Amino acid sequence: MESIIRAWRTAHADENGKLLASTISLTNTDLEEFAYSTNPARVAEDIFRSLEYENNSSRPKITNKTGLEAWAEVYVAYWKVAQALERHDEVEWGQVFVAMKDMTQAVIRGFQNGLWEVWQLEVLYTACKYLRYVAIRADEAKRSNGEDTWKSLEDAARIINRAFNVCLNDRAELAQSRKWGTYYIINILFKTYFKLNAITLSKNILKALVANTTEMPDLLDFRTSDVVTFKYYCGVIAFLDENYVKAEEHLEMAYQLCHKAAQKNKELILTYLIPTKLLTQRQLPSATLLKPYPLLESLFLPLAKCIKSGDLRGYDENLARGEDWFVKKRIFLTLERGRDITLRNLFRKVYLAAGDSKTRIPVDHFKAAVSWKSGVELEAEEVECYLANMIYKGYIKGYISREKGMVVLSGSNAFPGTGV
Amino acid sequence: MTTPPWRAAGGTAVQRPSFHPVSVRKNLGKSNSSNTYSTSQAPQQQQQPARRTQFPDALKAYVARTFEDCPSENKAEVEVSLKKIITDAFENETVWTIDWATHPLPAAARRQSTTTSDKMDISSGDDSSPASNTPTKNHSSNVSKGSKRKLSSRIASDKNEFTVTRPDKKYKKTNASDYSYEGPDAFKRLDKRYKRHQAKNVFSHYNAMHNALDSPAFAPIVGRATNLEKRYLRLTSAPDPDTVRPLHVLEKTLELLKSKWKAENNYSYICDQFKSLRQDLTVQHIKNDFTINVYEIHARIALEKADLGEYNQCQSQLANLYSEKIPGGHPHEFKAYRILYLLHTCNRTDMNDILASLTPAEKEDRAILHALAVRSAVAGGNFHRFFKLYLDAPNMGGYLMDSFIDRERLAALAAICRSYRPDIPFRHITEELGFENDAECEAFIVKHNAGNFIKTKESSKDDGTNKIVLETVKALPIIEAAKAVAFKKVDIKGQI
Numbered sequence: 001m002e003s004i005i006r007a008w009r010t011a012h013a014d015e016n017g018k019l020l021a022s023t024i025s026l027t028n029t030d031l032e033e034f035a036y037s038t039n040p041a042r043v044a045e046d047i048f049r050s051l052e053y054e055n056n057s058s059r060p061k062i063t064n065k066t067g068l069e070a071w072a073e074v075y076v077a078y079w080k081v082a083q084a085l086e087r088h089d090e091v092e093w094g095q096v097f098v099a100m101k102d103m104t105q106a107v108i109r110g111f112q113n114g115l116w117e118v119w120q121l122e123v124l125y126t127a128c129k130y131l132r133y134v135a136i137r138a139d140e141a142k143r144s145n146g147e148d149t150w151k152s153l154e155d156a157a158r159i160i161n162r163a164f165n166v167c168l169n170d171r172a173e174l175a176q177s178r179k180w181g182t183y184y185i186i187n188i189l190f191k192t193y194f195k196l197n198a199i200t201l202s203k204n205i206l207k208a209l210v211a212n213t214t215e216m217p218d219l220l221d222f223r224t225s226d227v228v229t230f231k232y233y234c235g236v237i238a239f240l241d242e243n244y245v246k247a248e249e250h251l252e253m254a255y256q257l258c259h260k261a262a263q264k265n266k267e268l269i270l271t272y273l274i275p276t277k278l279l280t281q282r283q284l285p286s287a288t289l290l291k292p293y294p295l296l297e298s299l300f301l302p303l304a305k306c307i308k309s310g311d312l313r314g315y316d317e318n319l320a321r322g323e324d325w326f327v328k329k330r331i332f333l334t335l336e337r338g339r340d341i342t343l344r345n346l347f348r349k350v351y352l353a354a355g356d357s358k359t360r361i362p363v364d365h366f367k368a369a370v371s372w373k374s375g376v377e378l379e380a381e382e383v384e385c386y387l388a389n390m391i392y393k394g395y396i397k398g399y400i401s402r403e404k405g406m407v408v409l410s411g412s413n414a415f416p417g418t419g420v
Numbered sequence: 421m422t423t424p425p426w427r428a429a430g431g432t433a434v435q436r437p438s439f440h441p442v443s444v445r446k447n448l449g450k451s452n453s454s455n456t457y458s459t460s461q462a463p464q465q466q467q468q469p470a471r472r473t474q475f476p477d478a479l480k481a482y483v484a485r486t487f488e489d490c491p492s493e494n495k496a497e498v499e500v501s502l503k504k505i506i507t508d509a510f511e512n513e514t515v516w517t518i519d520w521a522t523h524p525l526p527a528a529a530r531r532q533s534t535t536t537s538d539k540m541d542i543s544s545g546d547d548s549s550p551a552s553n554t555p556t557k558n559h560s561s562n563v564s565k566g567s568k569r570k571l572s573s574r575i576a577s578d579k580n581e582f583t584v585t586r587p588d589k590k591y592k593k594t595n596a597s598d599y600s601y602e603g604p605d606a607f608k609r610l611d612k613r614y615k616r617h618q619a620k621n622v623f624s625h626y627n628a629m630h631n632a633l634d635s636p637a638f639a640p641i642v643g644r645a646t647n648l649e650k651r652y653l654r655l656t657s658a659p660d661p662d663t664v665r666p667l668h669v670l671e672k673t674l675e676l677l678k679s680k681w682k683a684e685n686n687y688s689y690i691c692d693q694f695k696s697l698r699q700d701l702t703v704q705h706i707k708n709d710f711t712i713n714v715y716e717i718h719a720r721i722a723l724e725k726a727d728l729g730e731y732n733q734c735q736s737q738l739a740n741l742y743s744e745k746i747p748g749g750h751p752h753e754f755k756a757y758r759i760l761y762l763l764h765t766c767n768r769t770d771m772n773d774i775l776a777s778l779t780p781a782e783k784e785d786r787a788i789l790h791a792l793a794v795r796s797a798v799a800g801g802n803f804h805r806f807f808k809l810y811l812d813a814p815n816m817g818g819y820l821m822d823s824f825i826d827r828e829r830l831a832a833l834a835a836i837c838r839s840y841r842p843d844i845p846f847r848h849i850t851e852e853l854g855f856e857n858d859a860e861c862e863a864f865i866v867k868h869n870a871g872n873f874i875k876t877k878e879s880s881k882d883d884g885t886n887k888i889v890l891e892t893v894k895a896l897p898i899i900e901a902a903k904a905v906a907f908k909k910v911d912i913k914g915q916i
Contacts, residue, residue, distance in 0.1 A: 027606045091614050133607055137614075199769070240769060327776045333768055336799055381852060385804035385832075391839035392801075399841035402848060408841070 001037040001050055003030050008071070009054040012062045017122035024078050024103065024123060026085070026130045034079060035086035043079050048072045063115070070110045074123075077103035081134075097131075097138040097152050104131045104159050111166050111178060121181040124167075128160045128188050136195070150196055157192045157201075164189055164205065168212055179216060182209075183226040190233040202237055228258050232269055239272050240330060248276045267293045274300055275334040282341055282417065284308060299325065307338050310346030312374035315339060343386055344395040346373055348415045359414075361407050363387070363400070380405075478520035479506070486525050641703060642666055648673045652695035659703040667706055673697055674714060687725045694718040698737075709748030712741050716749055723757070723819045728764070735761065753815050756787035760820040763798055766907075771795070787814045794821070803832035807854030829853045829864065830903040837896040843889040846874060858888075868902040870895045 004023050011020035022028055038046040051071055055062050063071070080099035085091055104127040110116045111124060135156035142149050164185045170178040186205055193201045209216070219227055235250030251273040258266050270285075270293065277283040284304040290297040299322040306314035319326070319335060326332035350369045354361050367383040387407060390396040397410035486502055487495070509515040643664025650665065665673065674697065681690050698718070701711050719734035735758060742751040755774070762771045782788050790813060797806040806828060810821050832853055836844055846858065855861040865871055873891040 025606075026610055085614065133610065197773075242768065324776075327772060330769075330772050332775065333772055333799065336796070339800055379804070382802070382804040385802060385835075385852070388835045388839035389801040392835040400839050401842075402840055402844055 001034055001046065004028070004034055004075070005047075005050040005054050008051070008075075009058055009062065013058065015119045017119045020120060021122035021126040024074060024107075025126050026081070026133070031082050032086045035082035038079065040083075044072065044076050047075045047079065051075070066113075067115050070106070070113070070115050073106040074103060074110065077106050093134065093138040093141045094152070097134045097156075100127075100131050100134045101155065101159060103127060104163070108159070108163050108166055111163075118172075118176050118178055118180055121167075121178060121184075124163055124181055125184050125188075128163050128185060131156050131159060132188060132192055153192060153196055157189065157196065157198075160185060160189050160192060161205075164208075168208065174217060177217075180222070182216070183219075183222050183230050187226060187229040187233065190230075194233075194236075199237060199240060202233065206234070206237070224257055224259070228254050228262075228265065231257070232265070235269070235276075236272055239276060239334070244276050244279050247272065248280050251276060263292065267296060270296055271329055272331065275331045275338075278307075278338050278341070279334065295325075303335070303338065307342045308345065310342055310349055310373060312339070312342055312346065312370065315342045316374070340390070340393065340395065343370070344390060344415065344418075346370065347387070347390065347396065348418055351409065351414060359398075359409050359411055361409065363405050363407055366407065476516055476520065479509075479515065479518075482520035482523060482525075643669075643700060643704060645669065648676050649693060650696045650700075652692045652699065655699065655703070664703055665700050667704070667710065670697060670700055670706075670714075671710060674710075674717070678717070681721065687721070687727070690721060691718075691725075691727065691730060694721070707741060707744065707746060709746065712738065712746060712749035715741065716754070719754070719757075720816055723816050726819065726823065728761070728823060732761065752782060752785040753787050755782060756785070756791040756815070756817060757820055759788070759791035759795060760817055763795055764820065764824040787817065790814055790817060798828065801831070801835065803828065803835070804852060807832075807852065810854045825854070826864075827903075827906040830868065830899060830906050833865075834896070834899045834903045837890075837892040837899050840892045842893070843875070843877070843891050846888040846890055849890060865890070865895075868899065870898050 007019055007023050010016070011023065028034070048068065051068050055068060077099055081096055081103055084096040084099050107124055107127040111120075116123070132153070135152040138152040139150055142152075164182065167178045167181040167185055172178070186209070189205055190202050193199060193205075219230070231250045231254035235247045235254060238244075238247035238250060251269055255266065255269045255273055258269060270289075274285050274296070277285075284307060285296075285300055287297075287301060290301050299318075302318045303315065303322070305311075306318060315338070319332075319339075323332060326335055346369055347366060350361065350365055351358060354365070363380055363384060366387060367378060367380055370383055370386065371377050384400060384402075387396070387400055391398060391400070394416065397414050397416060398408050400407050483502065483506075486498060506515070509518055641659055641661050641664060643666045644661050645663050645665045646669055647665070648669065650663070673693075677690060677693050677697070680686075694714070694717075697714055701707075701714065715734045715738050719731050719738065722728070722731035722734065735754065738749070738751075738754050739758070742749065742754075755778075759771070759774060762774065778788070783792075790809060794806065794809050794813075794817075797803070797809060810818065810825060813821055833849070836849065836852070846861070849855075849865075850858050850861040853861065853864075855864065862871070862874065865874060870890070873895040875889055875891055877887045877889050
C-alpha cells in the first residue's frame with residue numbers, strides 16, 4: 001500500500017498528473033501487493049491512516065481533512081478493484097465493474113466538489129479509460145454465458161457522460177479550467193457509443209459542445225492526440241450521415257495532424273477518407289499512399305484500378321470480395337456508388353474511341369461496351385437507363401434520342417471534369 | 421508468487437530504522453546509504469542475530485526466482501552454479517550486502533527469466549527499495565520501479581522548461597519514466613495478464629436466470645378467460661387474469677380470426693383482435709411457435725392492407741423471437757421484408773447492419789436474394805432492373821414495394837425527363853416503370869400534374885400511326901418537384 005500512497009504524495013509535490021493517475025491504474029505493477037496489503041474490515045482505516053501519514057509529513061500539506069476523505073474514498077474503491085482482480089482464481093468481471101464504477105464516481109465527485117485541480121485530470125482520464133475496459137470485459141463474460149447484454153457498457157457510458165459534463169460545465173478561469181479535459185473524455189464517450197452502436201448519442205455530445213463553444217479554448221490548443229481522435233470520430237459521424245463534404249473536412253484534418261508513426265490510426269482515418277474522397281472529388285487512392293497499409297492496399301487498390309479502367313466486372317468482383325469488411329466498417333454502401341464512376345469512365349472510353357462522329361454515338365455502342373466489360377449481355381433499355389442516370393447526375397452532358405437510338409453528346413466538355 | 425518477505429514480517433516504513441544496530445557488522449563503506457532502505461529482512465535479523473546460518477529473505481526470493489522459469493533439463497546445472505554463488509557470498513560475507521533483487525541470475529536460468537518481464541515486474545515490486553539505490557545494477561525489466569526516485573528531480577527541471585497555457589503539457593516527457601507504465605499497449609497487457617481467468621463461470625449464468633425468474637415484476641400470469649374474442653385495450657395497470665385468455669383458448673381464437681378474415685375481410689376488426697391476442701401472449705410470457713405464427717399472420721395481413729405501422733411492430737417482435745432461436749416461422753421471408761422495408765424508410769444505418777448480419781444460408785434464399793437485388797437496383801439508380809424486380813416479387817414483397825414504388829417511379833421519370841430529347845414515347849414509360857397498362861401510367865402522370873405534357877405526335881414515317889409522347893423538357897420541373905416531396909423523410913409509428 002505504501003508505495004502507492006507514497007507515489008500519491010510525490011505526484012502532489014511535483015504536480016505530476018501522470019504519476020498520480022498511475023496510482024489508480026489497473027496496470028500498476030503494485031496492484032497485487034496492494035490487493036493483499038489489507039482486508040475488507042481494515043481497508044478504510046488503513047488507507048486513511050496511510051494518506052494522513054503522508055499528508056502530515058509533506059511540507060506544505062497536500063490537502064485538508066475533506067480532501068483526505070475524498071482520496072480515501074477513491075483508494076478504498078481502488079482496493080476493491082485490485083482485490084476483485086487479484087485475489088480470486090477466476091476474475092469475476094461483474095464484481096470488478098461494480099468496484100470500478102464506485103471508484104470512477106468517487107473521482108468524479110472529487111472534481112465536482114472542486115477539490116481537485118486541472119493537473120489532476122489525468123486521474124479522471126485513467127478512471128474513465130479503465131471503467132470502459134472493465135465494462136466491456138464484464139459484458140463479455142455475461143455474453144459467454146449466453147446472456148445478450150451490453151448493460152455494463154451502457155452503465156459505464158452514463159458515468160463517463162457525467163465526467164464529460166463535469167469538464168464541459170466548469171466555470172473556472174481558463175488556465176485552471178477542467179474544460180481542458182473535455183476532448184479526452186469525449187473521445188472515450190465516442191468510442192463507447194460506437195461500440196454500443198448508439199451513434200446518435202454521439203451527436204448529442206456534439207450538440208452540447210456547440211452550445212458551449214464560446215467559452216471553450218480553441219480546439220487546436222488541446223493535445224494533438226485528442227484533436228486527431230476527436231476529428232476522426234466527427235468525420236465518421238458525418239460520413240454515416242452521408243454528409244460527405246463535412247466528413248472530408250474532418251477526416252482530412254485528422255489525417256494531417258496524425259502522428260506519422262501512428263500507423264494504425266492513419267489506417268483508420270484512411271478507411272473513411274478514401275470512400276469520402278471518391279464521392280466528393282472522384283479521387284482515387286494511389287499505390288504509394290496505400291503501400292504502408294497491407295489491408296487497405298489489398299482491398300482498395302484493385303477497386304481503384306477497376307474504377308479507373310472502367311472494368312465493371314472487376315469492380316463488382318472486388319467489391320464482393322471485400323464486402324464483409326466493407327460492411328463491417330460501414331463503407332460498403334458508399335463504395336457501391338463508385339460503380340457510377342466506373343461506368344462513366346467506360347462510357348468516356350466509348351466516346352474517345354468514336355473518333356470523328358464524336359457527338360452522335362449509337363446507344364448500341366454503349367451497350368456493347370457495357371456487355372463486354374460486365375460480362376453480361378444487357379438489354380438496350382438497361383443501358384439507356386444507365387445513360388439516363390449519368391446524364392441526370394451530370395456525369396455526361398448530352399441527351400438520348402429514343403427515336404433515332406442515338407446519344408447526342410455535348411460538343412465540348414461532354415464528360416465534365418475529365419478533360420474531354 | 422511466494423509471499424513477499426516484508427509482508428510476512430508486517431513491515432512498514434516506520435519500522436525501518438530498527439535496522440541500524442546490526443549494520444555495523446557488515447563492513448559497509450560509508451557511501452552505501454542503503455541501510456535505511458535495504459530493508460525487508462531488517463526485523464527478522466534483529467530477532468535472530470546468528471546470521472551465518474540464516475538466509476536473507478531477498479536471497480530466498482532470488483533462489484525462487486532462479487528456479488521459477490528454469491527449464492527442467494537445466495535444473496542440475498543451475499543448482500550447481502547457484503550453490504557456488506551462495507557459498508561465495510557467505511564466504512566473502514557479502515550475503516547481506518548483495519542486492520539479491522537485482523543480482524544477475526545464474527547463466528543457465530537467465531536466458532528464460534529475462535523474457536518473462538511480467539513476472540519480473542511483480543517480484544521487483546515486492547522488494548523494490550534496494551533496487552532504487554543501486555542504479556548501476558538496474559535490471560532491464562526493473563525500469564518502471566527503479567527510476568522512480570529520480571523522477572522528482574527530472575520533473576523539476578521539466579517544469580522550468582515548459583511554460584505553456586495548456587496545463588498538462590509540462591509532463592509530456594515524463595511518460596516513459598513513470599512509476600507505472602501506461603503505454604499504448606496497456607489494454608493488451610491487461611488482457612494477457614487476466615487471460616487465465618477467462619474460463620466460463622457456469623454458476624453466474626444459473627444465478628442470473630434464477631434471479632430473473634424470481635423477481636416479482638417478471639412473474640408471468642396465467643389467464644382464466646374463456647371467450648374467444650376480446651377488444652384491444654391498452655394496459656395501464658397490471659393485467660387481470662380474469663380477462664386474459666390462456667394459450668389453448670388463444671389457439672382457438674387464431675383459427676376463428678383466420679376464417680373470419682377470409683370470410684369478411686374486415687381489417688379494423690381483425691387488427692383489433694390481433695392486437696389483443698398479442699397482448700395476451702405478452703402478459704403470459706408465451707414465446708413459442710404459436711407466438712411466431714400469430715405475429716407472422718398479423719404482419720402479412722397488415723402488409724396486404726398497407727398498414728406499415730402495425731406491420732413494423734410485428735416485424736420487430738418477430739426479429740426478437742427469431743433471434744431467440746424459437747423454432748418455427750419463416751425468418752428468411754421476413755428478413756427479406758425487412759430489407760425492403762428499410763428501403764422504404766431510407767434507413768441506411770440499419771440497412772448496413774442487416775447486410776452485416778446476413779448468413780451464407782440467408783444469402784442463398786430466393787426472397788432475400790430478390791430483396792438484395794432490389795436494394796442494389798435502387799442504390800445504383802437502375803430503374804429498369806428495379807421495375808422488373810417489382811413485377812417479380814416473391815411472397816408478399818410486392819405489397820411492401822408498393823409503399824415506395826411511386827417514389828421510385830418519380831425518381832426514374834425525373835432521370836428520363838432530363839436525359840431524353842425532345843420527347844419520350846409514352847409506351848416506353850409504361851414499360852420501363854412497371855405499369856400494368858397505358859391507362860395506369862397516364863393516371864400516374866396526371867396525378868402528378870404532368871398530364872398536360874402528354875401529346876400526340878404525327879408519325880414522320882407517314883404510316884398512319886400516331887405516337888403518344890411525353891414532352892420531357894416541359895415535364896421535368898414538375899416531376900422534379902414531385903420527386904422532392906416524395907423523398908422527404910418517411911416517418912412511421914413503431915419504427916425501430
